[in-house]
Amino acid sequence: MNQELFQKKWNQYKEEFFKDSSIYDEKYKWDVLKQVSDKWNWNVDDKITMFKEAFEVKGRNNLWTSINYYPTTMATWFFNDFPDETLAAFENLFNEETDLLTRLNDFKKYFDNQLTLLQDKYPDKKLNYHSQDIRSMSLYLFLQNPSKYSLFKFSFVKNFADQLGMGFIRKGQNHNYIIYLEILNQIKEIILSDPFIQQYRQYNTENNLYTDESLHLLIQDFMYCSVTYNHTSEKRYWLYSPGESAYKWDEFYDLGIMALGWDELQDLNSYSNGDEIKKALYDAYGGNENKSNATIANDEFINSMNIGDIIIVKKGRKQLMGFGEVSSDYYYDADREDYKHARKVEWKKKGEWNIDQHMVVKTLTDITGYDSGLDDGKKYYEYLLSMMDNNLTKYENEHIINLLQYKKQIILQGPPGTGKTREAKSIAQNMLGLDEKELQKSEQFKIIQFHPSYTYEDFVRGIVAESKGDKIEYKNVNKILGEFADAALKNYLDSKKIPEQVSKENWVNTQYVKFKESIQKEIETDNEVLIKEGTKPKITFVEDDSLRVNRYSNENDSVLVKDSDIINGYIGLYLSEMTSKIRNNELLSKSARSGMYYLYQNLVEKFKKYLDENNLQYSTTNETKKIEKKNYILIIDEINRANLSSVLGELIYALEYRGEEVESMYSVDDSLTKNKLILPPNLYIIGTMNTADRSVGHIDYAIRRRFAFVDIIPKDLTSEMEEGKFYTDLFSAVKALFTENEYETKSDFISQEFEPKDVALGHSYFIDKSEEGGEMKVRWNYEIKPILLEYVRDGVLKADALGQINEIENQFTLKIE
Structure with a gap:
């Protein structure tokens, strides 16, 4: 094994x-x-x-x-x-x-x-x-x-x-x-x-x-x-033809399935291996032609394909029809007239895309390991998916990703409805190698939205009050960015360590969990646990990340001792090449290195005693696997709605000087950096900004210098969507209110102080949503027209644009009677 x-x-x-x-x-x-x-x-x-x-x-x-x-x-x-x-x-x-x-x-x-x-x-x-x-x-x-x-x-x-x-x-x-x-x-x-x-x-x-x-x-x-x-690293990609010349595609798309023929085989669960399937194919269909491709297709369809795999649908050798994600195991549907070997699929996209390369002829092919053949280092499935402009991998995003990797933080800016947040998530998916569902659950990804009352204490670090029995305790804690930066920094530092050091830390952490469990059992029996014979200090409660211990000076008072202090104290004393005493160990909190260091020393000794009594000793035979450096991505939606200078505080410096310490106004004991803040190089920040929103705060030059700004402008989606799903003519008519070409030359209707690319309505307003109750008339009267009229009132569009807006309404018969 x-x-x-x-x-x-x-x-x-x-x-x-x-x-x-x-x-x-x-x-x-x-x-x-x-x-x-x-x-x-x-x-x-x-x-x-x-x-x-x-x-x-x-x-x-x-x-x-x-x-x-x-x-x-x-x-x-x-x-x-x-x-x-x-x-x-x-x-x-x-x-x-x-x-x-x-x-x-x-x-x-x-x-x-x-x-x-x-x-x-x-x-x-x-x-x-x-x-x-x-x-x-x-x-x-x-x-x-x-x-x-x-x-x-x-x-x-x-x-x-x-x-x-x-x-x-x-x-x-x-x-x-x-x-x-x-x-x-x-x-x-x-x-x-x-x-x-x-x-x-x-x-x-x-x-x-x-x-x-x-x-x-x-x-x-x-x-x-x-x-x-499937976890991302195990996901497979399949090229699939739904019948000859994809004649079953519409049916399968509507049913949310994919299926194979060879119905005479009946239920594939009755076969143990490919050899049995091949024999059955010859028995059922006869003939002298080679049955290898049919055997592999059926064998892999039941035994190799998994939930979460991606299916790329083709027609012939030069046309793509869509893609989806496998959502069920194999089943044999005896009630179907044909194509009875099936799996459920959540189809993501449908259309027609011609490609320059010739695709394989086979019905079903695992293309996970195929290279694109374009000398770009990309996989074949990445190339095919990019041709369909999907959310998993987008070649057109590559220059933005390169910019983000260089600058570390960017802001996607554009008018409403251009899909800035969607674009940000797509970039995150690409950089983390995750699909949409996996992204939402990933510990390497966070998305938040700023608002005018957002503060440093909400975003970076602050003070919280905790109830401890009849007392209230105040403590400094990391907030959203503080926690996320800590996680990214830990991974970054671990990736730099030699595998044995990481192995030691993992071993100590595992044993410490067992140690706390033993302490908890003793407390349940005796209400408290003496730390060292002949002394008064006792452990009275086991917290999630600490132990509650009574003080030396006052038997009725208590203090929280962080687990990290005991763990790092043990490693420093017993598992480091150069012994690091409690008072001199920079990885420990100020409390541990203060006048109470003897209390921490005794807790470390108690942990060591537990290990000795249970014959637990670190061995170099333990797993010593190098930690892989990972990317961490934070999306800040509507980033300009908060006062950025106030929210970021001293991090304005840290944004530019990644990996360097910045003094924090709050010292957090259980943070890796204590009274410092570090934004590591593997932490990336993507902000989104609505350029048409005039009510939000100004981004000053100091912050602008630290971010790269990327324009996300409206685009015609006609070629990327099914016929009738994008209101092409209406999009063009509204676009003409702002620009005479591709948002470079102003129209006669837009005020001179505004740029078309900053205020034109985005393409998402012109996507048909009839299935959700949002057909063209509804979208015009309750989403598109109100913004246009607001633009006239605010002076974004000139007053004579009103006549053109009414003309558009009449031209497309959009008025609701």
Whole structure:
């Protein structure tokens, strides 16, 4: 097993697990399995009724019901028509005296045989498949004996084993289930001692969820999510033709699916590998032509493609039709007339774009690793997506990105409706390598909006009051930019460290979490924990980021000791090449280095004692992986609506001199920089500014000098959108109120003190939104015309523009009677 990749995936999974907005949409499993397991009892006399009622649950039941896959419904049908025989089949499946592979094969064989009888009995019903395959068998076995079995689906286990280099053997899916159980136990041994497991069990108990004592559901979910919900680095890009000459494209787009033909193969879940698919293709379609491409297409469609992958649709060899994101697993839709192998797709864009290069002929091709062939260092999928002007990668943004990387902070300026915020997010997606959904959840991205009452204390650092029992404590804290800059700085500094140093810090942090847990248990028992024998100071409470300790001078008073001080104090004393004493350790807070340093020294010694008593010692064999430097991007919408000089304060200097310390008016103990502020080189700031808003504050020269200003002007979107989705003629008519060409020459209607590029209405006002109730008349009367009339009142447009506005209204019949 690739231990490094396994640990990476496990850490990603743990990080997402408890989040309410987790990218893993699988939490329903614990809820429904709790409901089913509470009712499951194979020892009752009326097993058939028990079976039916057990699967009647509230909420999602995707584990046993999806499109054309309904094993419990079909099993119930067999129970009704063949009760004794079907009961016997289940009894044999649960009989532990028979080897597992025999039981699995016999169970499926029974339903294969009985299905023919059922089809004869109900000829008018579409009984194509009984759904009693290894997926459903694993469900029944798991419910009957959760300590031994687990849920299984061949595709996710195969992909997981392939990615981790676990040598997965493809001997037929029933045999693979046995191998899967071996993998499951191997993973259990690795994760059993992880502190996360205790949190996981407590979480299930507190939320009345399936307890999962065996951890088999957790491991199954970890494996499934690791390969199904793609992280950016694992996302794949596919070039796909929806039928010959894309004749199925309109249908698939409307249905939100993609699908393959070769319907004679029936459900692809019944095949264990590509060789079985190839044999079935020859059996079904005959012929002497090579079936390699068809085999690869079907095999990859079920086994390699994942939720989150990007599908690029083509017609022929020189035309693109759109793109979308895969949103479901494979399913076989027997109710469709043709193209029954399907996946759901969230289509993002539809249109027609001609390209100069010849695309591959195949129906489905994984193009993730293909180069563009343009000597620009870009991937082929980046080139194709850029041709469709999408939000994932935009070649036209490249000069702005280069400017941002040089200047570190830019402002996108333009009139209303030009998509400045959208453009800023697109740049962030490009620089972080994320799609739109991933961007919103990324810790490397933040977006905020300024307003006139915004202050330094809201944005950088300030004072907060915290209630501590009957007392109020005031503390200096980092605010939005302070916190974000700290995170970026930590990553930047870690990326400069040798891997062993990072490994030491990670190890100490992990052990310290366990130390705090042990302290918490002692407090729950004894109400307090003595720090050192023969002294008075005690730990009285465990906070999220600190320990509450009574003072030396007053037993009834207390002080907060930051976790970071204890951790850095330990590293300085025991894991550094040059010992750094508490009083001299610059990484510690002023409190730690003050007259109370003996208190901090004793806390570090208590932590060391805990490590010694538990035989925990850092070893150079621990993982020593170099930290990769990451980009951090902050978008400030409407940046000119606040008084920037006041909001930024001393950071005006830090913007220009990245990486240099600036004295702060607030000292924050748990910040990396204490009483200093640093904007690291990997922190980028993108502001947006509405140039038509005359009511906002002026940006002074000192700030202007530190930002690069980029014009975002209105543009005609006719060629980029579906026919009828952009009001081309209306856009041109309104544009003529401001300019005679491309916003360089003023029209006769605009006042001389205004530039067309600063006040012309943006293209977003002219996008059809009929499906949302915003058809052309509505947009004109309630969005476009009010701004134009406001421009006349404010002197942006001359008074004689009123006549032209009315003429436009009449020309396009826009007046609402």
